[in-house]
Amino acid sequence: MRFSQFAERTEVRLARLRIAVITAAIITLLMVMVGLVADAVMTRAQSDQVWRELRYGASRGDLSSPPVCTWLYADGVAPLANAPDGFPVRADLDRARRTGRAVERVVHRAGTVYRVRSQVRADGNVVQAVFDMRFQLADRRHLWYALGVAELVGLVAAAVTGTVLGRLSVAPLAEALARQRRFVADASHELRTPVTRVYTRAQVLARQARAAELPAEHRAGLDRLVGSVGRLGAVLDDLLLSATLTADPARPAERAPVDLAALAGSVVAEEAERAGDRGLAVTVDGAHRALYVGGIESALRRAVGELLSNAISHTPAGGRIEVALARSGTAVELTVSDTGPGFAPAEAERLFERFHRAGDGGRYGLGLALLREVVTSHGGTVTAVGRPGRGARFTIRLPSCAAPPVATGSTPVTAGRG
Known part of the structure; x- marks a missing residue:
């Protein structure tokens, strides 16, 4: 499909825009993938660390001075003053006492997440350890905030990069289109004069053939020649007009x-x-x-x-x-x-x-x-x-x-x- 100069410029701009959008989309996708991987790695690492600390606290922690962010509950031991509401989970303590097996669960309460482990210690006491994950959750939010800022910076970089890449990559296309227009215009212009001369000469020969009463097949051949050259001239006129309009459609x-x-x-x-x-x-x-x-x-x-x-x-x-x-x-x-x-x-x-x-x-x-x-x-x-x-x-x-x-x-x- 051929385009006028306006259409060509529009197509070039669209090509540049597509490159910029694709570049931005790729950078965005990469940033999202990095964020998902980082979040998965952080979540897994935090979860493993919390469960390790929780298991240690439930089995060996000092009931009167538990680790940071951890509360320990046991029969006959008063909970700390800053203990969260709703604990201990009595059903887990009873189950651990009855089965002798540790019970673990995750509790969502008061806008945060608690990890809970209930188990029977070696001395026979049933202990429930509760870990508050609010700081870990805050770390995850900070991670996504940092990734969001990085994404904005990446989009700006993508826009600049896409624009530069678009200009560099589309420039040969624009130059090729310009060269094509110039070639068509120059070739059509240069061919018009000789084709016009041939057309005129063919017409003269056709008239002379009719006047000289040449054989019918010769006259028919000259008439076909006149028609063919005339059509060639029309094609050249079409090409020249097209190139002229394309080169400067406004004029x-x-x-x-x-x-x-x-x-x-x-x-x-x-x-x-x-x-x-x-x-x-x-x-x-x-x-x-x-x-x-x-x-x-x-x-x-x-x-x-x-x-x-x-x-x-x-x-x-x-x-x-x-x-x-x-x-x-x-x-x-x-x-x-x-x-x-x-x-x-x-x-x-x-x-x-x-x-x-x-x-x-x-x-x-x-x-x-x-x-x-x-x-x-x-x-x-x-x-x-x-x-x-x-x-x-x-x-x-x-x-x-x-x-x-x-x-x-x-x-x-x-x-x-x-």
Whole structure:
């Protein structure tokens, strides 16, 4: 798919943005993974350490002076003044006394977590050790806070890195596109003169062949040569126009109000002989009033001409082509409908791809792709609607503009109407 310069710049910016987003996402993912691993390692280490201290306190700790963050409960021993509420857990003490086995549990209470172990000591006393994990939980929160700060710093670094990487990695693409545009423009420009000369010489030879009454096969061969060279010249014109629009789609100095209705009438008049030769009826509706759009007249003429030429080429003898113009809000619409073979709805968008050929052998080549480039470079849209066997309808929608100022004592001049 080809892009105008605006579309190319948009695509380049999107490519840079994608690289920045992907870089940020990778850094974020790595930071989250590091955080999860660090949290898992810290949680496991804290849990093992707490259970070790708890088991030691339950089996050997001094009931009157237990380790830090630990409280020891036993029959006949008064708990410390700072002991948490709700302990000891009598059910665990009774179970340990009854079974002779240690009982361990985790208790969530008062916004913190307690680890509890009840067991029978070697001297026969039943002791319950309670460990408050509030400091361990605070360490975990501090860890995630530090990781959050690191994540913010990482995102800033990712944005900077992504921007730099995006520019470095996308720069060759942008340069390649620019080189491609220059090559197409230069090649098309350089080839136009010799192709024009060949075309003119072929026309002269064809006329001389008819005047000299050469054999029919020779005259037919020269006519085919004229047609082939003419089509080659048209392709070169398409490429040059495409490269010109792509290189500088705005070209404000060359833009002016263009009467699209008058222009369409003129194009229809130019194609009248060709349509008549094919036995087609061409009607124009809405060309009686001026409908101005801002743009480059030569480019818009090429776009309208492509639509009409496309319809003539794909409408069988005896068919009908309708060209309609109307104002729609702040835009001007030009619609070309035909009674040709149409196309599958799924092909509508792909018709505007260069050298795409529809599944039914329909429209293809540079023309419709160039048409879209012209229309989009003028801030408009083009759509295609069709169904197999029921014809096709192409609609160009362009922003309208005010009529050009008319100098005092002069008569406004617009494109000729057909």
